[in-house]
Amino acid sequence: MQIVQVDLGDRSYPIYIGSGLLAEPSLFLPHIKSDQVCIVTNSTVGPLYQSRLQSSLKDKQGAQVQLPDGEAHKNFATLNLIFDGLLQARHNRNTTLIALGGGVVGDMCGFAAASYQRGVNFIQVPTTLLSQVDSSVGGKTGINHPLGKNMIGAFYQPQAVIIDIDLLATLPAREISAGLAEVIKYGLLGDAEFLRWLELNIERLVALDPDALIYAIRRSCENKAKIVAADEREGGVRALLNLGHTFGHAIETQLGYGNWLHGEAVGAGMMLAAELSEKLGWLAAKDVVRVRGLLEKAQLPIAAPKSMTVDQFLAHMSVDKKVMDGRLRFVLLKALGEAVVVNDVGLSDLQHVLQASISSGLADTH
Amino acid sequence: MQIVQVDLGDRSYPIYIGSGLLAEPSLFLPHIKSDQVCIVTNSTVGPLYQSRLQSSLKDKQGAQVQLPDGEAHKNFATLNLIFDGLLQARHNRNTTLIALGGGVVGDMCGFAAASYQRGVNFIQVPTTLLSQVDSSVGGKTGINHPLGKNMIGAFYQPQAVIIDIDLLATLPAREISAGLAEVIKYGLLGDAEFLRWLELNIERLVALDPDALIYAIRRSCENKAKIVAADEREGGVRALLNLGHTFGHAIETQLGYGNWLHGEAVGAGMMLAAELSEKLGWLAAKDVVRVRGLLEKAQLPIAAPKSMTVDQFLAHMSVDKKVMDGRLRFVLLKALGEAVVVNDVGLSDLQHVLQASISSGLADTH
Numbered sequence: 001m002q003i004v005q006v007d008l009g010d011r012s013y014p015i016y017i018g019s020g021l022l023a024e025p026s027l028f029l030p031h032i033k034s035d036q037v038c039i040v041t042n043s044t045v046g047p048l049y050q051s052r053l054q055s056s057l058k059d060k061q062g063a064q065v066q067l068p069d070g071e072a073h074k075n076f077a078t079l080n081l082i083f084d085g086l087l088q089a090r091h092n093r094n095t096t097l098i099a100l101g102g103g104v105v106g107d108m109c110g111f112a113a114a115s116y117q118r119g120v121n122f123i124q125v126p127t128t129l130l131s132q133v134d135s136s137v138g139g140k141t142g143i144n145h146p147l148g149k150n151m152i153g154a155f156y157q158p159q160a161v162i163i164d165i166d167l168l169a170t171l172p173a174r175e176i177s178a179g180l181a182e183v184i185k186y187g188l189l190g191d192a193e194f195l196r197w198l199e200l201n202i203e204r205l206v207a208l209d210p211d212a213l214i215y216a217i218r219r220s221c222e223n224k225a226k227i228v229a230a231d232e233r234e235g236g237v238r239a240l241l242n243l244g245h246t247f248g249h250a251i252e253t254q255l256g257y258g259n260w261l262h263g264e265a266v267g268a269g270m271m272l273a274a275e276l277s278e279k280l281g282w283l284a285a286k287d288v289v290r291v292r293g294l295l296e297k298a299q300l301p302i303a304a305p306k307s308m309t310v311d312q313f314l315a316h317m318s319v320d321k322k323v324m325d326g327r328l329r330f331v332l333l334k335a336l337g338e339a340v341v342v343n344d345v346g347l348s349d350l351q352h353v354l355q356a357s358i359s360s361g362l363a364d365t366h
Numbered sequence: 367m368q369i370v371q372v373d374l375g376d377r378s379y380p381i382y383i384g385s386g387l388l389a390e391p392s393l394f395l396p397h398i399k400s401d402q403v404c405i406v407t408n409s410t411v412g413p414l415y416q417s418r419l420q421s422s423l424k425d426k427q428g429a430q431v432q433l434p435d436g437e438a439h440k441n442f443a444t445l446n447l448i449f450d451g452l453l454q455a456r457h458n459r460n461t462t463l464i465a466l467g468g469g470v471v472g473d474m475c476g477f478a479a480a481s482y483q484r485g486v487n488f489i490q491v492p493t494t495l496l497s498q499v500d501s502s503v504g505g506k507t508g509i510n511h512p513l514g515k516n517m518i519g520a521f522y523q524p525q526a527v528i529i530d531i532d533l534l535a536t537l538p539a540r541e542i543s544a545g546l547a548e549v550i551k552y553g554l555l556g557d558a559e560f561l562r563w564l565e566l567n568i569e570r571l572v573a574l575d576p577d578a579l580i581y582a583i584r585r586s587c588e589n590k591a592k593i594v595a596a597d598e599r600e601g602g603v604r605a606l607l608n609l610g611h612t613f614g615h616a617i618e619t620q621l622g623y624g625n626w627l628h629g630e631a632v633g634a635g636m637m638l639a640a641e642l643s644e645k646l647g648w649l650a651a652k653d654v655v656r657v658r659g660l661l662e663k664a665q666l667p668i669a670a671p672k673s674m675t676v677d678q679f680l681a682h683m684s685v686d687k688k689v690m691d692g693r694l695r696f697v698l699l700k701a702l703g704e705a706v707v708v709n710d711v712g713l714s715d716l717q718h719v720l721q722a723s724i725s726s727g728l729a730d731t732h
Contacts (some may be wrong), residue, residue, distance in 0.1 A: 076442050087513035090684070115481075118508060118519045119599070142484060147453035153484045154520065233485070318456070 002218045006137065008232055010071055011157040015137065015221050017214055021164040022049060025056045031123050031159040034094035038063040038111040042098040045069075045127050048170055053100055053125065054239075063089035066107060071262070074104045076143045077097065081111040083322055096121045096159070102128035103135035103262070107153070110141030114156035124161040129179025129213075130263050133186075133220035136161045138228040138241075149249055153215065163221075165213045165318030173206075173299070178263025180205060180298040181244070183216050185270060186223040189243045192337025194219050199290070202297045210271055240339045243331040247304070250316035254308055260301070267300030268357075276345065276353045277333040287336050290339040306361035310354045368584045372503065372591040374598055377523040381503065381587050383580055387490065387530040388415060391422045397489050397525040399458035404429040406448055406475040407466040411493050412434075414536055419466055419491065431453035433471060436450055437628070440510045448478040450599045462487040462525070468494035468541075469501035469628070473519070476507030480522035490527040495545025495579075496629050498618045499552075499586035504594040504607075514541065515615055522597055529587075531579045539572075539665070544629025546571060546664040547610070549582050551636060552589040554657065555609045558703025560585050565656070568663045606705045609697040610635030613670070618681035620674055626667070633666030634723075642719045643699040653702050672727035676720045 001018035016027055026286065037060040041050055046066045054062055065085035067078050100107035101123060106124050113122035117275035127200030142153015168176065168249040180202070197219075198205075225243065231238035247269035251260055260268075274291040277283040295302050304313070317328060330349075332342050367384035382393055383403065385476035403426040407416055412432045420428055431451035435443050452461065465475035465488060472490050479488035492502040505570050508519015546568070553561030563585075564571075570578035589605065597604035617626055626634075640657045643649040661668050670679070683694060694716075 066442055076446065080442065083511055084513070084517055087511060087517060115477075115518045115520060117517060118506065140484065142481075145449055145453060147450075151453060151483060152481045154481060155484050250405075332548050 003227055004054045004218060004221045005096060006157075007229045008139075008157060010230075010236055011139075011239065013160050014159055015161040015163060016217060017163045017165070017221070017262055019164065019166050019210060019218050022052050022167065023056055025058055027160070027162050028056050028098075028123065031121070032057075032060060032096045033121050034092075034096070035061045036063070036089075036091045036095035037061065037098060038065060038082075038086055038089070038091060038095060039098050040065045040067065040101055040105060040112070042069040042105050042122040044068045045101045045105070049100060051173050053098065057137070061089075063091060067101075067108065069104075071104055071144070074108060075110065078128055079108050079112060079143055082109065082211060083116060086112075086116055090309070091116075091120075093117045093120055096123065098123045098125060100125045100127060101131075102126065103131040104336070106131050106135050107141050107150070108143060110139075110152050110156055110158065111143060113158075114141055114154035124158045126161065126163060127167045128171055129176055129217075130261075131179075132163045132165075132217050133179060134164070134182040134224065135220050138223045138238075139232065140365060143292065149208075149252060163217060165210060165217070168208055168213070174264075176206060176208065177299040178261040179269075181263035181270070181295075181300050183220050185241075185243050185266065185292055186220045188270060188274075188333060189207050189240050189331070189339035190227075190334060190337060191219070192221055193334075194223070195294075195337055199294055202294060206298065239329070239341050240331055243333075243339050244271075244273055245273045246317055246330055247313070251305060251308065253316045254312050255305060260305070265303050267298070268302065269297050271295060271302045271332065272353060272357055275357065276330065276350065279353050280311040280332065280336050280345070282332065283336070287333075290336065301354050301362050303361040304354065306358055308358055308361070310351050310358070313354050314350075368580060370584060370587045370591055372523075373595045374505075374523060379524055379526050381527040381591070383498075383529045383531070383583050383587070385459075385530065385532050385576055385580075387528050388418050388533065390421055391424055393528050393533075394422050394464075394489065395424070396461045397487070398423075398426065399487055400437065400458075400462070401425075401427045402429070402455075402457045402461035403427065403464060404431060404448075404452055404457060404461060405466055406431045406453070406471060406478065408433045408435040408468075408471050409649060411467045411471070415533060415687075424598045427455075429457060433467075433472075433474065437470055437510070440474060442509060442699060445474050445478060445509055448475065449482060451682070452482055457482075457486075459483045459486055462489060464489045464491060466491045466493060467496040468492065468495075472497050472501050473507050473516070474509060474526065474574065476505075476522055477509060477519050479524075480507055480520035485522070487525050490524045490663065492527065492529060493533045493581075494537055495542055496528045496627075497546055498531075498583050499545060500548040500590065502529070503587050503590045504701075505527050505598065507647075512606070515618060529583060531574075531576060531583070531679060534574055534579065540627065541629075542572060542574065543665040544627040546634040547629035547636070547661075549586050550660055550664060551607075551609050551632065552586045554636060554699065554702060555606050555697070555705035557585070557589055557594075558666060558701075560589070561660075561703055565660055572633045572664065605695070605707050606697055609699075609705050610639050612636075612683055612694075612696055614639040615676065616679045617671060620678050621671060624682075626671070630667050633661050633664070634668065634670055637661060637668045638670065638719060638723055639696065639698055641723065642696065642716065645715050646698065646711070647721050648698065648700050649702070653699075656702065667728050669727040670720065670723040672724055674724055676717050676724065676728070679720050680716075
């Protein structure tokens with residue numbers, strides 16, 4: 001087992017990474033405050049893993065809330081199912097919520113923990129590769145609004161994150177690829193050495209090689225933890241984590257959440273960021289080829305959906321949270337392994353890159 | 367103008383108290399981060415004061431959200447009106463929300479500020495005496511759930527609180543009394559000197575004497591700010607602020623929110639706390655007479671609703687947030703001006719005091 005410590009003062013917490021961890025009571029019990037525990041999961045993951053987790057909680061009084069699966073349900077109505085379950089079971093401020101699921105479950109359970117009686121403890125047990133390397137680290141929680149993704153939420157840290165790679169065995173291949181998009185992101189934005197490791201080992205990851213997975217997850221979590229520790233509330237360097245996300249959110253918003261997976265949209269978004277970086281003269285053509293090759297080997301999209309228009313991209317990006325006072329901000333690449341925030345991208349460069357990508361693009365349903 | 371500084375490290379903020387403050391741009395503008403401002407008010411207060419506030423904001427881009435008035439609307443659906451307004455006006459993370467209204471508006475606007483894009487700035491302009499002395503100080507924000515009051519929310523501090531006593535002129539007398547319940551609470555729980563001042567000046571406050579109001583509001587805010595600074599997240603001494611509230615919440619829950627005003631329920635709750643303290647031998651009979659006399663002069667209820675049963679009280683109190691691991695906790699009085707948290711009240715003493723109060727009680731619609 002590997003441990004990554006996220007250093008946030010009195011909100012610090014450990015991430016445990018390994019095989020078989022779901023069946024280790026000693027990882028869970030020290031982070032549970034009272035006899036009250038509430039497992040929050042969804043209708044896909046719950047039947048597979050909930051009873052194994054319940055066994056690790058020994059004789060804790062376990063309420064359980066099973067949410068409908070999918071980004072389409074990341075809303076107030078579903079969030080309220082968690083509050084209903086907690087209140088019906090009369091859980092008090094000393095309860096501990098455990099998120100057993102992917103990013104949607106983690107985001108909603110985290111926001112429920114942040115808000116229930118103005119804040120209770122929670123533990124993340126991410127069950128997708130994407131959530132293991134991304135959404136379970138950093139304290140971003142929340143739900144969607146019809147007018148925008150993740151528009152309502154809180155910065156709220158868990159007591160611990162327990163990453164059991166065995167849970168990936170039941171994950172569809174497409175979701176593994178989506179998770180690899182975020183793994184590749186850490187290499188691209190600030191870890192050139194890891195990027196080279198990924199180029200050599202990407203097939204092992206696609207094939208779920210345990211050692212490769214544990215290494216890639218640990219390195220991803222370390223990279224993210226370092227950035228989050230430097231900027232918990234996203235005032236500065238944390239913006240780099242949005243590499244590929246401004247474009248990606250536009251794709252998700254246009255196609256409707258869930259048609260492309262988040263990681264797939266981020267994959268295409270990173271490709272667009274690389275191409276825009278080349279257009280600005282920062283990346284060489286061979287760098288862009290390396291990015292494209294890596295994304296392709298990870299079985300990720302390398303272009304925007306061909307049904308989208310440039311104007312649709314622009315419209316969605318202007319309400320993105322990454323906008324500061326009306327100016328479009330992008331995270332682009334000065335070099336492979338070195339991302340920067342850019343405020344002054346020319347509109348025509350942007351339009352050109354978007355149009356080229358759309359013209360080479362994929363069908364909407366990836 | 368008086369200024370009370372709430373000392374919470376990097377979340378510190380000033381409370382301005384005086385007459386005519388709503389028309390002072392210099393109080394607002396330094397606390398507004400960008401050109402985006404959103405006034406959140408309700409259908410009662412908005413028509414009276416919204417345009418006066420808008421004039422003080424000069425040329426800021428002002429979105430406005432008017433909520434339905436009343437505790438019955440302190441729920442997800444109403445909260446969502448704020449998010450709708452912000453997103454439709456494309457407000458970003460640098461927006462500033464201004465809560466113009468009583469406790470319900472302040473609690474909902476504060477929770478919206480805590481949650482919109484995971485946290486934006488807000489300013490409180492409390493328009494009721496209750497919210498001026500209580501809910502605008504301390505950072506408690508939130509909404510109700512059908513199964514409990516204030517069950518969903520956040521601890522979140524405003525940038526500033528601007529208390530203009532002129533706004534009390536349009537407040538019904540019953541709401542002034544409800545506010546005085548919380549004022550009296552500060553005297554009872556920890557400020558014997560202020561309690562004596564209140565006994566001498568309560569009629570001036572009922573008559574809205576400006577000097578008396580400014581003094582009582584300042585002293586209340588100072589008392590609350592001191593306690594909040596010592597215990598921002600309610601782990602210890604802050605529990606004393608719940609004097610009268612465990613009983614009060616049971617009354618509000620049983621009768622339905624809004625039939626008794628919150629302050630009225632707290633008034634009856636403080637009377638019950640005093641009577642239970644006498645039962646335990648801590649207060650003398652003459653102390654209880656002083657409490658009753660002060661509440662009566664403030665035109666507050668001094669007994670539980672006569673329609674309620676002891677069992678209804680017990681049922682509602684066991685899901686109250688003040689319950690720790692199943693044990694009932696009360697805030698009681700060791701002496702006038704000295705509250706303590708008590709974990710081991712005997713059930714028969716409690717039942718006796720509740721029954722005596724109910725037997726002498728008032729009609730439900732106070």
